Amino acid sequence: MDIIKTIVTILLVISSLLLVLSILLHKGKGGGVSDMFGGGMSTAMRSSGVAERNLNRITVGIAVTWGVCIILYGLIVKFQ
Template identity: 65%
Template sequence: MEILQVIMQVLLGITSLLLTLLILLHKGRGGGVSDMFGGGMSSTLGSSGVAERNLNRITIILGLIWITCIVILGLITKFQGA
């Protein structure tokens, strides 16, 4: 059970870093905090529609993996003392 816990912790760390990077790669929608850091500037060098959709899909899949890791780690912690 400890091996599974270590694997889940490593996977959680990796997915956390990847999620952070992928979220920062998303194009700002205007308004809010993204304008404060220069995200409101429009540029023609932005990603295409297909790339943005793929980025959204990858982000959602990684988010689901991240949530699954948290639930599994919670269950391991809960039943480890029993």
């Protein structure tokens, strides 16, 4: 059970970092914190609809992985 808990913990840390990075990569909608860090600047790649859709899909996939890891970790701790 300790091996499974370690694997889930490692997956949770990796998915947490990837989720934060993928959210920060999204194009800002104007105003707020995203403009303060250069989110208001538009480049050719970031303005692409295909790139934004792919980034949305990746972010959702990472978020689902993160959620599953949280639930598994909670179940492991509860029944240990």
